[in-house]
Amino acid sequence: MSTTELNPTPPNFELSKGVNGLDKVLLRQVQGSSAEIYLHGGHVTSWKNEHGEELLFLSSKAIFKPPKAIRLSYICGSSCLQE
Numbered sequence: 341m342s343t344t345e346l347n348p349t350p351p352n353f354e355l356s357k358g359v360n361g362l363d364k365v366l367l368r369q370v371q372g373s374s375a376e377i378y379l380h381g382g383h384v385t386s387w388k389n390e391h392g393e394e395l396l397f398l399s400s401k402a403i404f405k406p407p408k409a410i411r412l413s414y415i416c417g418s419s420c421l422q423e
Contacts (some may be wrong), residue, residue, distance in 0.1 A: 358385075359404035383410040 376386035
């Protein structure tokens, strides 16, 4: 099975500035899922399923300023509560 058969529509993407002017990419699938990736360290800061439910939660102590790394709090499903 080819990649095209598994994922017939490539994700849409948008390059923009995020917190503190850091470059980030937003990927969106037609089915509704999305991911936000900061280019500083390749950190994934958001991952939403097709229902728009956030599956990644950042720590309230996350620092968006080089050279510090952006830290995640935890990964969970829809039953998790945000920090």
